[in-house]
Amino acid sequence: MSEAAQPSQQTPEHPGARNLAIAMFGLLLVTYTLMVADRFLVSMLATDIRGALDLSLPNMLTLTTMFTLGLGIAGLPAAALIQRYSRKAVLLTGVVLLSCATLLFTQAVGFKSMFVFIVLQGVGMSFLATSMFALSTSYFASNRVAALGFVNLCFALGSLLGHWIIGELRDAIGSWEAPMLIFGFTGLAFAAAILLTVRPWFSEVTPAAKHVVDSGGADTLKNHNTILLTIMSGLYGMVIYGFLGTYPTYMREVLELTAANVGAVMLWFGVGGLTSYYGGKLGDKFSQKSVICSCSLVLGATTYFLFMTDLSVFTYKLMATSVGIFGAAIVYTNLAGGHVKSLRRSMTGLGSGMFVTSVYGGASLAGYTMGLLVENRSWEFAGQIQMTLLCVIIAVLALGLRTDQMSK
Incomplete structure (x- = not known):
């Protein structure tokens, strides 16, 4: 590991160190929340972007998840960069990339340019997410899955606020470009704040410095x-x-x-995701096998009804909440925790990178496959095949996990 990756890793002994660490972690969590909210700009404004760029429905739905292609391809490189340099450097690079890509959205002239900008945004989010996962599971080494749940709590909060704020801004201003400019410039301001205030003794702490040793795991x-x-x-x-x-x-x-009403439904996904901390605690108390299996089945049951048209708005909100609880708060958090626990504690960054690469590599196909299914069959059929059926498959695969081979 280079010297750049080894700044002072010992927490200062002065009385204010703990409060300072909490403040720095708070700044990182707020930034992460903002960046998560930013990622929903394209999906929330898809109808407007489709009209402005004259895109077909399959092409537009493809773009709504291309963000995750960037996340997927950059997960392992981000982990490697963390090992070579520092979490702070990789995290800052991620925030700047994501924010600049968001600003470039307003300059897109068609499918290809929008595709490039969205993938670039995903690369930035991958750097940020991998850094946050590695930092939280190292600093809070004794409760790693719960720490991931706490970071994922900010994902839920970003989802809640992002869907709502984007919808409100779109309807209030009447422009799809304005929300993108607001989010982009705000992100750059937070990057400057992190550069000036976050200290290496906090961001680069290692399990060894916290007296943690490898115990189990591959x-x-x-x-x-x-x-x-x-x-x-x-x-x-x-x-x-x-x-x-x-x-x-x-x-x-x-x-x-309307966009505002859509945001009012989608924010309930974020409300459900606010239980992420408790989803992580489930993974610390019970096995990843039982938690992922049971909650994937509940998630599958919910998705079966998502695209039925004769339901009330209140019912759609309830279903969005259920997806947030069982999908974002529990299954997502415990998949991340499972990746980390499958490897030795000293390989936390690699486990986090593998999780980011795999989950978002799959996600990059989601919009394209949904678009094909919708175009050839129907929205209801697409949801039941791509969501319900896949949830059942995940539950079955979870039964094959070997929890006795995971790290302690």
């Missing part, structure tokens, strides 16, 4: 649990981003709701 990615979790994570990505990427378009074009 020393290579080529192990039974990681391979199985990689497949499950890829399928999960297709499920959850089939929902996040295309459901706003379904509600605006089929149910004919």
Whole structure:
């Protein structure tokens, strides 16, 4: 590891160090929340972008999840960069990339340029997410899955606020470009704040510095649990981003709701995701096998009804909440925790990178496959095949996990 990756890793002993650490972590969590909200711009504004760029429905739905292609391809490179340089450097690079890509959205002239900008945005989010996962599971080494749940709590909060704020801004200003400019410039401001305030003794702490030793887990990615979790994570990505990427378009074009009303439904996904901390605690108390299996089945039951048109708005809100609880808060958090626990504690960054690569690699296909299914059959058929069926497959695969081979 280079010297750049080894700044002072000892927490200062002065009385204010703990409060300072909490403040720095708070700044990172707020930034992460903003970046998560940013990622929903394309899906929430898809109908407007489609009209402005004259795109077909399959092409537009493809773009709504291409963000995750960037996330998928950059997950392992981000982990490697963390090992070579520092979490802070990789995190800052991610925030700047994501924010600049968001600003470039307003300059897109067609499918190809929008595709490039969205993938670039995903690369930025991958750098940020991998850094946050590695930082939280190292600093809070004794409760790693719960720490992931706490970070994922900010994902839920970003989803809640993002869908609502974007919808309100769109209807209030009447322009799809304005929300993108607001989010982009705000992100750059937060990057400057992180650069000036976050200290290496906090961001670069290692398990060794916290007196944690390796206990169980594989020393290579080529192990039974990681391979199985990689497949499950890829399928999960297709499920959850089939929902996040295309459901706003379904509600605006089929149910004919306004952008603000769509945001009012989608924010309940974020409300459900606010239980992420407790979803992580489930993974610390019970096995990933039982948690992922049971909750994937509940998620599958919910998705079966998502695209039925004769339901009340209140029912759509309830279903969005259920997807948030069982999908984002529990299954997502425990898939991430499973990847980390499948490897030795000293390989936390690699486990996080593998999770990001697999879940978002699968997610990158979600919009494209949903678009094909919708174009050739119907929205209801697409949801039941891509979401319900895949949830059942995930539950079955979870039964094959070997929890006795995971790290303690």
